[in-house]
Amino acid sequence: MSVLVWIEQSNNGPVPNSFEVLGKAKEIATAMGVKTVAAVVGGDAAIAETVRAYGPDTVLTLTSPALASYRLSGYVAALRKAVEAAGATVVLMAATVRGREIAATLASQLDAGYAPDAVDLRVEGGKLIAVRSIYSNNILADVTFSSPVQVVSVRPRSFPMPEPGAASGEVKAVDPGLSESDIKEKVVDVKSTDTGEVSLTDASIIVSGGRGVAQDPAKGFELVTQLANVLGAAVGASRAAVDAGYIPYKHQVGQTGKTVKPDLYIAAGISGAIQHLAGMGGSKLIVAINKDAEAPIFEKANYGIVGDLYQVLPALTAEFKKRLGK
Amino acid sequence: MKVAVLVKQTPDTAELPKVSAEDVRSGKVKATMVINPWDEFAAEEAILLGDRYDVDSVAISMGSPDAVDALKHALAMGVGAAALVDSSDISGGDMWTTSSALAAAVKAEGAELVITGKQSVDDNSGAVYAGVAAKLGWPLVSAVTKVVDISNGQITVERMVEGAQETISVSLPAVISVVKEINEPRYPSFMGIRKAAKANIPVTPAANLGVASGSGKTQWTNIRKPEERKTKCVIIDGATVEEKAAKLVDALMAEKVI
Ligand SMILES: Cc1cc2nc3c(=O)[nH]c(=O)nc-3n(C[C@H](O)[C@H](O)[C@H](O)COP(=O)(O)OP(=O)(O)OC[C@H]3O[C@@H](n4cnc5c(N)ncnc54)[C@H](O)[C@@H]3O)c2cc1C
Ligand SMILES: Nc1ncnc2c1ncn2[C@@H]1O[C@H](COP(=O)(O)O)[C@@H](O)[C@H]1O
Numbered sequence: 001m002s003v004l005v006w007i008e009q010s011n012n013g014p015v016p017n018s019f020e021v022l023g024k025a026k027e028i029a030t031a032m033g034v035k036t037v038a039a040v041v042g043g044d045a046a047i048a049e050t051v052r053a054y055g056p057d058t059v060l061t062l063t064s065p066a067l068a069s070y071r072l073s074g075y076v077a078a079l080r081k082a083v084e085a086a087g088a089t090v091v092l093m094a095a096t097v098r099g100r101e102i103a104a105t106l107a108s109q110l111d112a113g114y115a116p117d118a119v120d121l122r123v124e125g126g127k128l129i130a131v132r133s134i135y136s137n138n139i140l141a142d143v144t145f146s147s148p149v150q151v152v153s154v155r156p157r158s159f160p161m162p163e164p165g166a167a168s169g170e171v172k173a174v175d176p177g178l179s180e181s182d183i184k185e186k187v188v189d190v191k192s193t194d195t196g197e198v199s200l201t202d203a204s205i206i207v208s209g210g211r212g213v214a215q216d217p218a219k220g221f222e223l224v225t226q227l228a229n230v231l232g233a234a235v236g237a238s239r240a241a242v243d244a245g246y247i248p249y250k251h252q253v254g255q256t257g258k259t260v261k262p263d264l265y266i267a268a269g270i271s272g273a274i275q276h277l278a279g280m281g282g283s284k285l286i287v288a289i290n291k292d293a294e295a296p297i298f299e300k301a302n303y304g305i306v307g308d309l310y311q312v313l314p315a316l317t318a319e320f321k322k323r324l325g326k
Numbered sequence: 327m328k329v330a331v332l333v334k335q336t337p338d339t340a341e342l343p344k345v346s347a348e349d350v351r352s353g354k355v356k357a358t359m360v361i362n363p364w365d366e367f368a369a370e371e372a373i374l375l376g377d378r379y380d381v382d383s384v385a386i387s388m389g390s391p392d393a394v395d396a397l398k399h400a401l402a403m404g405v406g407a408a409a410l411v412d413s414s415d416i417s418g419g420d421m422w423t424t425s426s427a428l429a430a431a432v433k434a435e436g437a438e439l440v441i442t443g444k445q446s447v448d449d450n451s452g453a454v455y456a457g458v459a460a461k462l463g464w465p466l467v468s469a470v471t472k473v474v475d476i477s478n479g480q481i482t483v484e485r486m487v488e489g490a491q492e493t494i495s496v497s498l499p500a501v502i503s504v505v506k507e508i509n510e511p512r513y514p515s516f517m518g519i520r521k522a523a524k525a526n527i528p529v530t531p532a533a534n535l536g537v538a539s540g541s542g543k544t545q546w547t548n549i550r551k552p553e554e555r556k557t558k559c560v561i562i563d564g565a566t567v568e569e570k571a572a573k574l575v576d577a578l579m580a581e582k583v584i
Contacts, residue, residue, distance in 0.1 A: 010489050097487040101468040104456030113543030116451045138342045147543040184465035189493040264583040301559045315571035
């Protein structure tokens with residue numbers, strides 16, 4: 001028996017969130033008294049070496065020309081082979097777009113219980129329990145399983161990023177036994193949208209702007225971005241800012257945007273609507289900058305500055321520059 | 327060709343914070359129920375495809391008899407027909423139970439393309455479309471941002487993953503889930519609402535679609551509200567904005583988040 005983790009690959013190598021999951025997987029496997037296995041499907045099998053440093057007992061590599069680029073049906077078929085080879089009873093992966101479709105498809109095909117986008121995991125009496133945040137982060141529930149195999153996708157940043165160390169696990173190739181005709185999808189084109197900016201779901205700090213920049217949106221988001229840059233932070237936004245066209249949708253935080261979990265969330269010119277809070281209420285520390293002292297965001301914030309963001313943001317940027325020696 | 331849109335009835339998002347653990351435990355959520363906001367994008371896309379191609383659309387929902395309201399919303403937007411899978415006689419199911427029943431309903435409708443939303447705002451699973459695809463043995467493309475083309479038994483779509491935009495072709499029949507970038511859902515017209523009010527929506531008990539109570543592979547236990555955030559906000563005071571900024575930076579450095 002084992003706990004199996006799918007190591008997702010993106011443009012430039014393994015997706016770091018996969019290692020957060022691998023770190024937790026080791027804990028779970030230890031509690032269950034079973035092995036930890038990582039599966040590297042397709043792409044660059046050489047990343048197995050990088051994966052080894054995160055301490056799984058075994059790294060399985062499944063390569064085939066049919067798996068050169070990510071395609072759901074092929075990757076699920078390969079993972080099923082990995083589940084078999086590893087005798088896995090628990091299968092974990094990061095709840096990215098691909099992670100979520102793979103986890104759901106795998107679980108459904110195996111008729112296995114599935115806990116999507118879990119925020120915590122533990123073992124009780126030898127059994128896996130996954131914690132889910134449902135009703136758009138307004139309810140928590142423990143998920144218990146009644147199937148021999150249990151599949152969980154894990155919300156990014158739910159667990160700390162482990163440090164790589166000395167590698168001792170073995171690397172084993174498993175034949176996925178797939179040919180092109182087994183694969184349902186044809187990839188016509190892939191365009192990288194990686195602009196080098198810090199992504200919202202990975203960020204430990206996020207600076208967000210809202211409708212409060214309406215007076216001069218371009219300037220407002222420039223100020224937000226400048227503060228973000230000094231802090232190595234990602235740029236977020238409220239739906240009002242996105243709907244008004246101040247900034248693209250991929251920056252939207254909230255109910256119909258991204259759920260984020262940074263250590264620090266700075267909200268500038270955001271009132272703190274329920275749907276915005278649904279996406280960032282799990283932040284460790286919230287700072288609100290708003291000219292209205294009555295804005296609901298202050299009820300959730302740890303620190304607040306009542307003032308005009310056009311003045312407060314540059315002052316903060318200047319102060320951080322000074323302190324951080326930038 | 328027929329397109330099936332899967333729509334769920336879910337609580338109004340503005341009322342989600344009021345949902346209690348007891349509501350969830352009993353399955354009787356006291357909130358205004360509406361069409362799952364993500365599913366409006368699915369309904370809109372089905373309507374738009376009707377303008378582009380020779381396709382009929384049908385909205386399918388599984389839920390209590392009240393879920394007809396979500397279907398009526400889809401009809402009022404312009405979806406061609408609707409069908410309800412009544413789940414009142416089923417308990418102890420999970421997302422795969424829902425997927426099985428919906429897959430059977432899709433089959434019964436003779437649809438060749440299934441369009442769903444990104445996720446439900448109550449279950450937040452993003453799993454039902456994968457289940458429907460798996461049960462039907464059809465290809466799935468999730469997170470679709472654009473339907474590029476449907477021709478020669480193939481559908482070509484663009485979709486978004488972290489760090490990349492992919493263009494993917496699969497053969498029909500197929501399942502796609504769509505995300506917000508795909509379109510701007512229309513408001514139901516007055517005429518649409520009148521038509522929907524008069525529509526005859528057939529109801530099939532879920533048990534007739536081959537699903538049974540207690541078939542779920544997961545159970546929710548220890549249902550609870552998340553801990554309230556400690557809400558004591560320290561308002562940073564100061565004579566000048568520079569002074570406020572300095573004090574805030576001091577505080578954040580002391581909190582060790584920088
Ligand atoms: C189904 C549904 C889903 C939704 N999903 C989301 C979602 O995912 N994310 C989301 O954010 N919202 C979402 N919303 C919208 C949400 O209800 C709010 O409308 C939105 O969050 C408001 O954005 P805002 O705070 O930027 O704007 P406002 O509420 O207009 O607040 C602007 C704030 O800026 C302040 N301000 C103005 N000028 C300045 C200045 N110069 N300096 C400092 N402060 C200033 C004002 O005092 C005010 O508090 C959703 C709504 C619905 C119905
Ligand atoms: N009970 C249901 N009836 C109809 N469609 C559903 C139902 N549950 C989920 N769906 C569809 O599946 C999508 C994903 O839902 P979920 O897996 O619950 O997050 C939704 O956006 C709907 O399109």
